[in-house]
Amino acid sequence: MDCSLFTRHLVEDILVLPSLGGCGLPEHELAEQAPAFLLECDSAVLGALETHLALYRIRRKVVVEPCPELRVWALLPDCPEEVCGAALLRERTDRTSVLTPDPRTARMGWRLLIRDEGLVPVPRGRLGDPRDYHRHRYQQGVPEGVRDLPPGVALPLESNLAFMNGVSFSKGCYIGQELTARTHHMGVIRKRLFPVQLLGPVPEDGIALGAPVLTESGQAAGKYRAGQGDVGLALLRAEKIKGPLHIRTSNSGQVALTVSVPDWWPTVAK
Template identity: 60%
Template sequence: LSFPTPSPQTAPPPRALYTHALNVQGRCLYELILYRLHESQEEEPNILVECDSTVLDSLQKHLKLYKIRRKVNIVPCLDLSLWAIIPGEQSGDISSILDKCADKTLVLTPDPRAEVMGWRLITKKKENPLEIVPGSHIGNIRDYHRHRYKQGIAEGVNDIPPGVALPLESNLAYMNGISFTKGCYIGQELTARTHHTGVIRKRLLPVQLSAPLPLGSIPEGAAILTESGKSAGKYRAGGDELGIALLRLANINEPLRISLPGDANVTLTAAVPNWWPKTTN
């Protein structure tokens, strides 16, 4: 769905939380968005968990490890549909419009990761989102991925490989995905130490290729090289001419290239997203 950007001043209180499960080495395992369905602390907690569909089974097993003897039911919600209401080119404040739509659906809330990602909408599969959000139009999953690649928003196991990606290099602190004030959690030691030293040499960045390429043309984790052949990072994922890559910050302003099978090369340029904090490491 596409719509103008909502204004943060009039947006409703957040109902969503962006988070990750880490392993003991402090690397990302599961990327999650949690949606609170209960209205008050007096009600029985009821939380929806959004994840990459390819890790649904393994995530359920992971959560059940920490259930212990608590009376917690963990079940897939296969009767629900997830929509992204992404900002359109026109400006305007749609917060009041979306507020009036909130009672028509299960969840309608600002995306907790970044304002540029608009709103998240969860409905029953039989519901038509065009009837819920008037004035919008339905795009496709390719439109959604192009939008987030332009913004440098990582999502899913291709962008954030389980057991490989580090949370700070994946910009999770910029996307409200890390708390530095909560109590202990698995993977906290490396994450907190890296944060407090303030030295992060690589980050995920949006990249644009010199020419559109068919999906799968660039091997997963392909090396990105400088003009002199020095390693500058790794390509994570993308589509057509847009993608996302883990790059050394020292090299992002240099000419970069990827060597493809058959002795071919494709050049690419990286950019720092506008939504990042102005002072970054």
């Protein structure tokens, strides 16, 4: 199995939640101390997340604490179907604490957690740049972190979290569950985050987050959410994605864009 990219993922942090119940992890060295769940999050909101989770401890003996000693890596294969190759990597990477397929989609390969700063030897792997990782996930239509999913703005179904094992329709209760479940069962989701590619020169200062995406006639089709270079994500009305679209730039110009539908999405959404 060849890995096209082996890159340090720098924008994440790890929380560990020791629990009195069952363990949410496979057997490995982190389970030696106490049953626990690991939660990967955007480091920009680590403090806010700790505070938020603490509100729901009630009287249970649950401790929420960061794990700064853990390092998160993304491991991307040449072929998405090679996720089964994780068994080989587990055997060959003796310093691995956690190695698991990325739960969002096979297109994102694996998540690799280790304790130390050094490089992890991966058979036939090469070290990449974090920008390559973000470019890859934008091309696959995978949002991540508060820049792509701003709190209080991004809705779970519009952000395609139901496609990425991010929403449960059988477990409750959680904030927003009623609206999310009703929208899901009605089957009407008019807007979604789509991967987009910008055509032509991109301004040096990039595209402003939230910039309107317009049709050829100037009608609103949605908003540009976030991106890197000529790739990104836009929240668009599904019926508008096939026509010519563009974004007006700060210097009174415009940049055309094309929209794609990821091939890993369920057929019902295409």
